[in-house]
Amino acid sequence: MKTIIEPFRIKTVEPIKMTSESERRRLIERAGYNTFKLAAEDVIIDLLTDSGTSAMSAAQWGALMQGDESYAGARSWYRFESAVKGIFGFDYVVPTHQGRAAERILFSVLVKPGHVVPSNTHFDTTAANIEFAGGKAVDLPSPLAKDSSSRDPFKGDMDTERLEELIKEVGPERIPVIMVTVTNNSGGGQPVSMANIREISRIAHAHGIPFYIDACRFAENAYFIKLREPGYADKTPRQIAREMFSYADGATMSAKKDALANIGGFLVTNDAELAARERSLLIITEGFPTYGGLAGRDLEAIAVGLEEVLQEDYLNYRVVSTAYVADKLDQAGVPVMLPAGGHAVYLDARRFLPHIEPLQYPGQALAVELYVEGGVRGVEIGTVMFGKDPQTGKEKPAHWDLLRLAIPRRVYTQSHMDYVIEVVQAVFERRAGIRGMRIVSEPQFLRHFTAEFAWLD
Numbered sequence: 347m348k349t350i351i352e353p354f355r356i357k358t359v360e361p362i363k364m365t366s367e368s369e370r371r372r373l374i375e376r377a378g379y380n381t382f383k384l385a386a387e388d389v390i391i392d393l394l395t396d397s398g399t400s401a402m403s404a405a406q407w408g409a410l411m412q413g414d415e416s417y418a419g420a421r422s423w424y425r426f427e428s429a430v431k432g433i434f435g436f437d438y439v440v441p442t443h444q445g446r447a448a449e450r451i452l453f454s455v456l457v458k459p460g461h462v463v464p465s466n467t468h469f470d471t472t473a474a475n476i477e478f479a480g481g482k483a484v485d486l487p488s489p490l491a492k493d494s495s496s497r498d499p500f501k502g503d504m505d506t507e508r509l510e511e512l513i514k515e516v517g518p519e520r521i522p523v524i525m526v527t528v529t530n531n532s533g534g535g536q537p538v539s540m541a542n543i544r545e546i547s548r549i550a551h552a553h554g555i556p557f558y559i560d561a562c563r564f565a566e567n568a569y570f571i572k573l574r575e576p577g578y579a580d581k582t583p584r585q586i587a588r589e590m591f592s593y594a595d596g597a598t599m600s601a602k603k604d605a606l607a608n609i610g611g612f613l614v615t616n617d618a619e620l621a622a623r624e625r626s627l628l629i630i631t632e633g634f635p636t637y638g639g640l641a642g643r644d645l646e647a648i649a650v651g652l653e654e655v656l657q658e659d660y661l662n663y664r665v666v667s668t669a670y671v672a673d674k675l676d677q678a679g680v681p682v683m684l685p686a687g688g689h690a691v692y693l694d695a696r697r698f699l700p701h702i703e704p705l706q707y708p709g710q711a712l713a714v715e716l717y718v719e720g721g722v723r724g725v726e727i728g729t730v731m732f733g734k735d736p737q738t739g740k741e742k743p744a745h746w747d748l749l750r751l752a753i754p755r756r757v758y759t760q761s762h763m764d765y766v767i768e769v770v771q772a773v774f775e776r777r778a779g780i781r782g783m784r785i786v787s788e789p790q791f792l793r794h795f796t797a798e799f800a801w802l803d
C-alpha cells in the first residue's frame with residue numbers, strides 16, 4: 347500500500363480544548379507574546395518540543411507497574427542496564443535524571459579551564475555545561491548546512507577538515523573529547539552519515555582524543571543512514587546503531603527523546619576508571635548508581651522505550667510523517683528547511699517575512715501568528731534565542747531566523763498535521779500584513795524563555 351499509517355491504535359485519549367481566534371489574541375497578549383508563557387491547556391497543537399512529550403505504549407505503562415523501587419540493585423535497574431548495553435554496547439552505564447545531568451557529570455570529569463570541545467553542533471545545554479566547566483564549545487557544521495534549500499542527505503555531518511585544522515591550532519592535549527550530535531538538533535535535525543562518524547573517530551583516535559556521541563536521536567539517525575547511505579539498506583536500525591556506537595568511546599543520552607519516555611537519561615563508557623569517577627559525582631547530585639535521579643518505574647519505561655524506538659514500522663512512520671509536513675509546505679511555496687529532519691519542521695522566517703529585519707524578530711512574529719491563527723505552538727530559533735551577547739549586552743542578527751515545529755512522538759495523527767499545514771498556509775497568505783516586534787523586557791541569560799514582546803507600529 348502507498349499510504350503509510352500510524353503504526354498504533356489509540357487506547358487512551360487526552361481531550362484538546364478548542365479556543366477561538368479572539369480568545370487566542372487575548373491569551374498571547376497576556377503571555378507577553380512569548381509562546382513559552384502560554385498555559386499548555388490553551389494550545390491546540392503543541393509543537394514546542396519533542397522532549398519528554400512522547401506518548402508511551404501500553405507495554406510501557408504496564409512496565410511502570412513492575413517498577414522495583416528498591417534503593418540499591420533494583421530489578422528495574424538490571425532491566426534498564428541490559429537494554430542500554432544491548433543497544434549501545436558499552437561496558438559501563440550511569441543513569442541520570444535527564445540528558446543535561448549526564449553532560450554535567452561527563453564535563454566535570456573531563457573538561458578543565460582552557461580546554462576546547464568540538465562538535466558538529468553542540469546542543470545548548472551541552473555548550474553551557476562545557477563552558478560551566480571552563481572549556482570552550484566549538485561548532486564545526488558541514489558547509490552544506492548553511493543552505494536551507496539544498497537537499498543533501500547528510501547535512502548534519504561535521505566538517506572534518508576544519509576539525510583537523512582545529513586540532514593543529516589548539517593542540518590535541520587541550521581537546522579532552524570530540525563530540526558529534528546525532529541527529530544534529532541545533533542544525534535542523536539533520537542526520538550524520540556513518541562515513542562521517544567513522545572519519546571523526548579516526549581523526550580523534552589518531553590524536554589520542556576520546557570520541558563521544560550525543561545520542562539523543564540515535565534511532566532516527568540510524569534510520570536515515572539505512573534510507574540514504576549506500577550499503578545500509580539491508581541492515582536493521584539496531585545493527586546500524588551498534589555500528590555507530592562501535593566507533594565511539596562513550597555517549598550521553600536524553601531518554602526524553604529516542605527512548606520514548608517522559609524523563610530520564612544516561613552516560614555510557616568503556617573506561618572503568620572514568621566510570622568510577624562519574625559514579626562518585628552521581629552520588630552527590632543524582633543518587634545511588636543503580637537509579638541515578640530516576641524512580642524504578644522510569645527505568646522500566648526507558649528499557650521498553652529503547653526497544654520500541656528501533657522498530658522499523660515506528661521509524662518509517664516517524665520520518666515519513668515529518669517529511670509529509672515539510673514537503674506539503676514546500677509545495678505550497680512556504681520556505682522550509684529541506685530535506686526534513688527527523689523530529690521537527692523548520693520554517694525559514696527570514697524568507698517567510700522578508701520585510702521584517704532580523705532585529706525585529708521575524709521568527710517571534712511568526713510564532714505569535716501561528717498561535718493566533720490556529721492555536722499552534724512552535725518556538726523561535728533565531729535572533730531572540732542567539733542574537734544577544736550576555737556579557738557585552740550587544741545585539742546582532744543570529745545566523746538564521748527559524749520557527750521550529752517539533753513533533754512529539756506518537757502523539758498527533760495525520761489530520762492534526764493537515765490542520766497545522768492549513769494554519770501555516772493561512773498565515774503565509776497574509777504574510778505581507780505581519781509586523782515586526784520589539785522586546786519590552788528580558789532577563790540577562792537565556793532570554794527567549796521569559797522575554798516579553800510588543801508589536802512595532
Ligand SMILES: *Cc1c(COP(=O)(O)O)cnc(C)c1O
Nearest residue numbers: 444445446469471531562600602
Ligand atoms: C534534549 C537534548 C539534550 C539535553 O537533554 P535533556 O534531557 O533535555 O537534559 C542534549 N543534547 C541534545 C541533542 C538534545 O536534544
